[in-house]
Amino acid sequence: MTASNNARTHSLALAASLALIAFSLRTPITSVGPILLEATRATHLSPAGASLLTTLPSLCFGLFGPLAPMLSRRVGSERALLGLLVLLTAGTALRVLPFWQMLFLGQIAACFSIGLMNVLLPGVVKRDFPDHVALMTGLYSAAMCAGAASAAAATAPAADFVKQIFGDSNGNAWAWALALWALPVALAVLMWRSQLPPVGTQVGRSTRAVRGLLRDPLAWQVTIFMGSQSSLAYIVFGWLPTVLRMRGMSAVDAGLMLSLSVIAQAATSLLLPFLVARLPDQRGINLLSLVLTAVGLVGCFFAPLSTMWGWALLLGIAQGASFTLALTVIGLRSPDSHVAGKLSSMAQSIGYLLASSGPFIAGSLLHATGSFYSLAALCVGICAIASWFGYAAGRRGYVHAQVEAAPT
Incomplete structure (x- = not known):
């Protein structure tokens, strides 16, 4: 086999491994919404506790994401990802214990792992696929959406299956x-192990420090675009099934609507990079994606249930576009993989901290008012903010940062 064939085979294996990792990065999150009512009843969670549970993903992403560059420097990106995957497995499995303490502990462990991997993956893509950033971002975004859709669709039926086969007296x-x-x-743990470099090599380690991003307006525009569109995503993941159930849908059908929306996100994530590559910049498409998100959300809250599949599809197409674009601009606004890793850390740590307030406020409004109008107003307001910063982050150019030798 020639060297070029070896390189192609390695790239395909790496791409497949990254896609499998991405598949698992949203399943612990979207699996909660369809059975949230059952979980809160069984664990006696208060409305505030339920709101906090839906807030944990974006809150953990924001709090723990900044640890990713330090971990990558110490052990390398590949080994960091492997350790985080093991922790994600354990945290997800811990939720089998039907107590609110274990539900929260498992969710925190899972979201800690996901938060760090969110930051590491754009840098790995920029490093290993420098000429295909948009395409690879679309691939792992689509895989992430596929996992999210699977969890949204299958969790409630899986619970019903357990009841039928084993009974559910408790x-x-x-x-x-x-x-x-x-x-x-x-x-994913088993597959990623084959991507580890030999012990003692420096592959994947960052030897550069990046300075100055916090003083760069474009970096802040990318960050707020990421945070505001993420806030909308986690409002949908955490509360859309509950809203639909309050409107009269069954748990299974509400989960299927969320799943349909996320499947549309996956399709958009795969197709969008081919469009982005032909555009002079991303300003117009960023703005359009957020306008359509607002329309889709209002439709899901108020349109007749018989038309809900159409609104779920529109919402998924719009949110798939905004999520993929937010990830893509991290790479496109970065001159190299070192800056991409640091900008990813900034955008996803500060951005997710900003986003964490969205699901909590949404749940609090829903429980306090019992009305979808206040929730719709919140979502439209967030869409307006995301549109403004998405338009600004979409212009061509690079963030201004200094890359220096990292201290040893």
């Missing part, structure tokens, strides 16, 4: 359904 089938999503993560 009302704990929901916990087994949540723990089910540890299986694809365990498979």
Whole structure:
């Protein structure tokens, strides 16, 4: 086999491994929404506790994401990802214990792992696929959406299956359904192990420090674009099934609507890079994606249930575009992989901290008012903010940062 064939085979294996990792990065999150009512009843969670549970993903992403560059420098990106995958497996499996303490502990462990991997992956893509950033970002975004859709669609039926086969006298089938999503993560652990460099090599380690991003306006525009569109995503993941159930849908049908929306996100993530590559910049498409997100959300809240599949599709197409674009601009606004890794850390740590307020406020509004109008107003307001910063982050150019030798 020639050297070029070896390189192509390695690249394909690496791409497949990254896609499998990405598949597992949203399953612990979207699996909760369809059975949230059962989980809160079984664990006696208060409305504030339920709101906090839906806030944990973006809160953990923001708090723990900044640790990723330091971990990468110490052990390398490949070994950092492997350790985090093992922790994600354990955290997801821990949710099999039907107590609110274990539900929160497992969710925190899972979201800690995901938060760091969110930051590491754009840098790995920029380093290993420098000429195909948009395409590879679309691939792992699509895989992430596929995992999210699978968890949204299958968790409630899995709980029903557990009830039918094993009985559910204690009302704990929901916990087994949540723990089910540890299986694809365990498979990702096995596959990623083959990508590890030999012990003692420096492959994947960052030897450069990046300074000045916090003073750069474009870096802040990318960050707020990431955070605001993420806030909308986690409002949808955490509360859309509950809203639909409050409107009269069954748990299974509400989960299927969320799944349909996320499947549309996956399709958009795969197709969008081919469009982005032909555009002079991303300003117009960033703005359009957020306008359509607002329209889709309002439709899901108020349109007749018989038309919900159409609104779910529109919402998924729009949110798939905004999520993929937010990830893509991290790479496109970075001159090299070192800056991409640091900008990814800034955008996803500060951005997710900003985003964490969205699901909590949404849940609090829903429980306090019982009305979808306040929730719709919140979402439209966030869409307006995301549109402004997405337009600014979409212009051509690079962030201004200094790359220096990292201290040893």
